[in-house]
Amino acid sequence: MPQYIIDAHTHIFPRKIAAKAASSIGEFYSLDMQFDGMTHELLEEGDRCGVALFLVCSVATKAEQVSSINDFVASKVNLHPDRLIGLGALHPEMEDPYAEIERIIALGLRGIKLHSDFQCFDINDERMMPVYRRLAERGLPVLFHTGDARYDYSRPEKLARVARAVPELTCIGAHFGGYQRWEEAAQTLCLPNVYVDCSSSLFALGREEALALIDRFGPDKIFFGTDFPMWDCAAELDRLYALRLPQETLDKIFWQNFCRLFSVPVSRLEDYYRAHPQPR
Template sequence: MPVNYNGIVYPAADAHAHIYPEKIAEKATASVGAFYNLKMENTGLPEVLLREGKRAGIDRFAVCSVATKVEQVRSINAFIGRACKEHPEFVGLAAWHQDIADIEGELDGIMGRGLKGIKLHPDFQEFQIDDPKLLPFYRAAHKRGLPILFHTGDIRKDFSSPRRLARLLDKLPDLICIAAHLGGYTEWDTARECLKGENLYVDASSSLGFISREEALKSIYHFGTDKVMFGTDFPMWRAGEELERFFSLGLSAEENRAVLYGNFARLYRLQRDG
């Protein structure tokens, strides 16, 4: 059932959700919670994501997981690929690691699994977004039409600074990417100062509960309502509560349609038009 708000029905997608295999889901979820000193709202299992999302009216989900070691990449991508086959509601984002040597071969495997993009978390993976050694990977991913979702921002660390993403986009302005957390978790002002681009999207995950309505609207209108996507950062937050925060912004019905589904559908080339 789609989201129904003030008598208007909206298709909705979650542009930022993490899932894990059952045997490690509780440990992985707890580890993320410890990193951010936050109480996790759910366990990162595919079935929990689907249950919680659909209860709130969300029926499409970009799903991902992060590789902190090179040897984890293929097993994670096999898991994400299987989850997408089992659940057509999912749009799979591949794991990657900065030390992969065979860039083209690994990307061949990602494409073969039908995955639609790549997720990077520079803070967990401990690399700088604008590290020159990653330029061949970024170019190769772009050539294959794979958007890159970056965790962006954290005042405790420098790896994922919005300024680093801005420097990367100065070099590769055609790179299609998503700066998570309205461009910079805990660095929302910096993100607005330095990030903008025709091919830059942002998601609103792990943001709306931390900033004022006025600041959220500043960010949304800075990046453009045609470039912002709703997201929950599951298993961190509950979909219903995040939707309440989103609707409290007071965007127009047309803007709601774009942020909740239309931009997601365009980015990932989904058939249904939001």
């Protein structure tokens, strides 16, 4: 049986801005981007590495971009409904986030992605609290970029405040709850409504550190993610396999937790792997 894999953290960009968007993100993090972030690259990479399904998103750095980004992500999901699950964008400065939330739902998007370092707001900004409450009511989980030692906007501790204040909101803290702030994440984010993904972290963590984080959050609360176009999927898979986790834990991280949270039927994965027999 193939290893079922879902990539729960990827970014896609429209063709005309992909190369520029990817390189400016690379500069922001001083990391080399492996791809430009076009959808066909993502799907080809998935076929090469045996990834059946992707959670895709795109961040709005300006309020005016929100609706066109949501239209773009939804159009890609509609083109590849068997491979993509989309998140919508919001921005703290937009006029009517509540109307956009309804539009996001109507477009078939399944949650929200926020990147408070790019969007320059504190995760626990007072303006966002009613928005988080509405997202909880409407059943939309939020994938938060978290951590980065250079910025305070996205501190894990700030996400913890939100998760405690809105316990019905499902929060996903990217990068093990806080890139470069893993200790703070482990101290503050072990909460019932908080999940984490392991994207853009394993390159920087030693095996013992990574195992300690997995143990601390618990295997039921972690998703696999590559942060495409940042990383080469095969290399990220190798980094996770190098931890030598039990198969049961791998299955949870790779797909079971995701299927549970996003109500994805296993048959969707079975269909993919039947059509794409895996090399490994």
